[in-house]
Amino acid sequence: MKADIVIIGAGIVGSTIARELSRYDLNIIVVEKNSDIAFGSPTKANTGIIHAGYDDKPGTVKAMLCSKGNALWHKIAREVAAPFKEIGSFVVALKEEDMSILKELKERGEKNGVPELEIIEDGEELLEREPNLNEEAIAALHAPTTAITSPYELSIAMAENAMENGANILLDTEVTGVMVKKREVKSVQTSKGRIKTDYVVNAAGLQADEVSAMAGIDRFIIHPRKGEYYVFDKELNGFVQHILFPVPTPISKGVVVTPTVDDNILIGPNAHDIKGKNDSATTSRSLDEVFSGALRLIPKLAEKKNMMIANFCGLRPEPDTKDFILESYDAVRGFVNAAGIKSPGLTAAPAVAQTVTVLLRKLGLELKEKDGFSALRKPIDRSVRRFDIERAKWLIARDPTWGHVVCRCERVTEGEVLEAIRRGATTLDGIKFRTRAGMGRCQGGFCTPHIIKILARELGISVQDVTKRGGNSRLLPYKVKELLLRAGLDDSERANKDDPRS
Ligand SMILES: Cc1cc2nc3c(=O)[nH]c(=O)nc-3n(C[C@H](O)[C@H](O)[C@H](O)COP(=O)(O)OP(=O)(O)OC[C@H]3O[C@@H](n4cnc5c(N)ncnc54)[C@H](O)[C@@H]3O)c2cc1C
Numbered sequence: 129m130k131a132d133i134v135i136i137g138a139g140i141v142g143s144t145i146a147r148e149l150s151r152y153d154l155n156i157i158v159v160e161k162n163s164d165i166a167f168g169s170p171t172k173a174n175t176g177i178i179h180a181g182y183d184d185k186p187g188t189v190k191a192m193l194c195s196k197g198n199a200l201w202h203k204i205a206r207e208v209a210a211p212f213k214e215i216g217s218f219v220v221a222l223k224e225e226d227m228s229i230l231k232e233l234k235e236r237g238e239k240n241g242v243p244e245l246e247i248i249e250d251g252e253e254l255l256e257r258e259p260n261l262n263e264e265a266i267a268a269l270h271a272p273t274t275a276i277t278s279p280y281e282l283s284i285a286m287a288e289n290a291m292e293n294g295a296n297i298l299l300d301t302e303v304t305g306v307m308v309k310k311r312e313v314k315s316v317q318t319s320k321g322r323i324k325t326d327y328v329v330n331a332a333g334l335q336a337d338e339v340s341a342m343a344g345i346d347r348f349i350i351h352p353r354k355g356e357y358y359v360f361d362k363e364l365n366g367f368v369q370h371i372l373f374p375v376p377t378p379i380s381k382g383v384v385v386t387p388t389v390d391d392n393i394l395i396g397p398n399a400h401d402i403k404g405k406n407d408s409a410t411t412s413r414s415l416d417e418v419f420s421g422a423l424r425l426i427p428k429l430a431e432k433k434n435m436m437i438a439n440f441c442g443l444r445p446e447p448d449t450k451d452f453i454l455e456s457y458d459a460v461r462g463f464v465n466a467a468g469i470k471s472p473g474l475t476a477a478p479a480v481a482q483t484v485t486v487l488l489r490k491l492g493l494e495l496k497e498k499d500g501f502s503a504l505r506k507p508i509d510r511s512v513r514r515f516d517i518e519r520a521k522w523l524i525a526r527d528p529t530w531g532h533v534v535c536r537c538e539r540v541t542e543g544e545v546l547e548a549i550r551r552g553a554t555t556l557d558g559i560k561f562r563t564r565a566g567m568g569r570c571q572g573g574f575c576t577p578h579i580i581k582i583l584a585r586e587l588g589i590s591v592q593d594v595t596k597r598g599g600n601s602r603l604l605p606y607k608v609k610e611l612l613l614r615a616g617l618d619d620s621e622r623a624n625k626d627d628p629r630s
Contacts, residue, residue: 132156136339137339140282147208147289147293148478149295150295152497158290159301160299160300165287165297170444171333177275178277180198181475185236190452190472193452197479198242198273198274200478205285208289209285210282212389213275215371218254218269219271229376244273258369261426277474281561288552314326327462330467336445348467351448353379354397354407356396359440364393370386380397383417390564392437395421396418398414408440437569452476455487456488456491461491529543530544537570546582546586549586556576556595556596
């Protein structure tokens with residue numbers, strides 16, 4: 129294979145770079161080791177906040193790109209029809225000592241170009257705006273441009289739009305080497321063969337240090353920093369109306385309480401440095417820490433514990449340089465790092481993509497705008513679940529699968545699942561990220577068997593070969609009855625609870 133440019137990684141950063149470069153007359157290949165877009169830990173498991181840009185120290189790359197990214201998403205999210213709600217945020221001060229931090233954040237924000245920041249020093253006004261807020265709140269920094277999105281839907285939307293504009297994405301394909309000769313990139317070695325190219329962008333998230341080292345640039349290390357979350361049922365819709373932050377700590381923005389674009393409430397993340405980049409376990413101890421953090425902002429959540437429906441964790445790719453690494457190198461011409469994209473990387477992604485484009489242009493990549501680039505993407509039709517009756521009737525009359533609800537909690541129809549498969553989903557999580565099937569109160573208890581059957585039928589595979597997220601994550605690895613029979617166990621033995629084999 130040959131490409132004008134290879135992008136390594138299809139998280140939010142790689143997908144957004146691909147979409148930005150798809151404006152130009154280029155043969156673009158994105159290489160992703162996972163089975164789908166946005167399957168990497170940071171992109172699939174984060175808070176989904178499009179930050180305003182007041183947190184980061186002025187002068188850092190993060191600070192420059194965060195407020196710029198916020199402004200860009202306001203336009204781009206609409207173009208690609210991804211979920212996006214500008215609901216605004218409050219950083220809440222509970223004691224006098226917090227006031228100096230609010231003032232510092234406001235100053236930082238103003239230096240970073242964040243519009244409309246104000247400190248509200250009136251507890252009553254805060255309670256009017258956010259009725260369930262801790263009554264001890266004395267002030268808050270209000271940032272009206274802070275927004276929420278769905279990080280995986282946004283990434284998928286960007287990747288789909290890039291593909292509509294000609295980019296190619298190779299899934300289940302791992303980059304194992306970057307070939308450099310006479311200080312110039314020549315090709316990328318993957319688990320499925322070699323791709324000749326003169327330009328490579330490393331957007332490999334948690335593994336960006338390893339990929340960079342493949343090209344001979346080994347001057348930074350990425351450490352995983354875990355953050356855990358609880359999700360509350362959407363029955364609590366409206367209980368919290370803004371994104372609520374505590375005053376930040378030196379290592380994180382603290383445990384946030386926020387609505388999601390799908391009307392759930394999300395609390396988290398905490399922040400713990402860990403060793404393994406594949407550690408996706410949550411622990412009750414850490415989740416307790418998250419819950420008590422959230423109670424400081426919304427004490428009434430204590431009465432809503434029975435509304436928690438899920439927990440999960442994400443790993444931040446923390447570079448030892450402490451800032452985003454957006455660089456090209458004389459020693460390896462054609463290689464660009466978009467590495468160390470920790471928080472606020474989701475927010476900054478479109479600004480990162482523009483910066484990478486400038487670096488590539490400087491390196492000599494010819495960027496000729498192509499005719500027919502379309503910034504617009506059509507989302508999967510959600511009329512049925514939104515009770516848009518006329519449109520739903522029309523869809524069902526054309527194709528009855530749009531009238532077959534497979535996920536009751538989120539009211540997802542078979543028509544949506546089929547459309548998700550048509551757009552590239554091959555796994556249960558791929559369907560979930562595109563349609564929300566399995567993300568409601570029963571967490572897939574009802575819809576999982578239906579979706580497994582649909583996936584098997586449409587992909588022409590057996591139900592045992594359907595996976596949760598690709599690789600060896602098969603959902604039904606064994607036919608249990610057959611196994612039991614083969615082991616010589618009959619029903620009475622299986623019913624015997626004292627028998628360890630049952
Ligand atoms: C707990 C948490 C909360 C956060 N909250 C926010 C927030 O609210 N707002 C915000 O702006 N940011 C937030 N962030 C930060 C944001 O999530 C990240 O900055 C962003 O997701 C990084 O995206 P990425 O594309 O660089 O990395 P990734 O998502 O890791 O994508 C990299 C991709 O590269 C692939 N890859 C790696 N190695 C190879 C290889 N050798 N070959 C092929 N493919 C490879 C991986 O499989 C992966 O899919 C948060 C992060 C975490 C973890």
